[in-house]
Amino acid sequence: MNPFQYHEPQSLAETVALLSVETGADAHIIAGGSDLLDEVKEGIIRPASVVSLAGVPDLAGITEAEDGLRIGAMTTIADIAAHPVIRTAYTALAEAAGGLATPQIRNVGTLGGNLNQRPRCWYYRHPLIPCLKKGGDRCYALVGNTKHLCVTGGDRCYIVHPSDTAVALSVFNAAVEIAGSSGKRTLPIGEFFTGPGVDISRETVLEQGEVVTRVNVPRPSDLGAEGQPPRSVYLKAREREAGDFALVSVAVRLDVANGTVQQAAVALGGVAPVPYRATEVEEYLIGRAVDSLDSTHAGTLSIPDARPMTDNGYKVVMANNLVKQGIARLLAG
């Protein structure tokens, strides 16, 4: 492991200054450290300095505000999974958080770290493989094992988005708050993540020096039809039941009133470099009478632009089935 300087700033301003372009080249944020330290130990990154968020006030915790829920970036995944309001009104998020990784990782891992974790592609994670994402000259996965690669959205790099919470937050129209040297900005979660076609070296729009401070989720009554909290579910297919990333995951939110789907949101993980919004499924569902709704057909609309590779065609079938199951489960109540 390479030596690095460790900083523990006591304010957001100090943090941003330590990370800024002038002072912070090769400076990395550390939250729970469950992903960052792996990257350092495995020699994938060699930070000159590591800036901890542990001493920065007001970054941890979940508060209910007038316009919705505010989840601080340093809130642990375990706290999100256990929060009573999240469990009842944002069920897909509680399920995504409660089912990810292992209890140990959920206890130290934070929301900010989960959203900003780096991809799990074997080739990116191998210290001796200079893949495109690490400044190399080719994607080695393409001529290797394509089983875990994306089926849509790839562009020279074919990673899949790894964060379960990001997929769940997508169906609640969450917004990501960011602080940097030029102030604060807030982005819809769909605009926070970027694919390799935009910049192959990163997965979000965060600039050097910027920190995610919290995630805002609209009030349940603003998401649900007729003021009712929406029904939502998170389903995840993986190779091992514990401590494993999604092969494919799906978050579904449905609002049904008077026998008709009023609103619907469907997002997929494990299929694209960013959380993938299944807009054709949403269009099929919205305004449809529940009696005439064919969840099997809805499932087939999951990834219309899928272009599977040699070993990952199973992901399309899996996505279709998970979407079908998610819808059926919510309609069954």
Ligand SMILES: Cc1cc2nc3c(=O)[nH]c(=O)nc-3n(C[C@H](O)[C@H](O)[C@H](O)COP(=O)(O)OP(=O)(O)OC[C@H]3O[C@@H](n4cnc5c(N)ncnc54)[C@H](O)[C@@H]3O)c2cc1C
């Ligand atoms: C065995 C194993 C299984 C796992 N399974 C899953 C799984 O099934 N699903 C899943 O979603 N995840 C899974 N993970 C990933 C795990 O959830 C993440 O490691 C964890 O959430 C990261 O949180 P952290 O606070 O430890 O982040 P850190 O390791 O501290 O940071 C991770 C990254 O985010 C950046 N970062 C941290 N906080 C901020 C912030 N506020 N603003 C900007 N950047 C920030 C860091 O610089 C770093 O690049 C697994 C990890 C392991 C080791």
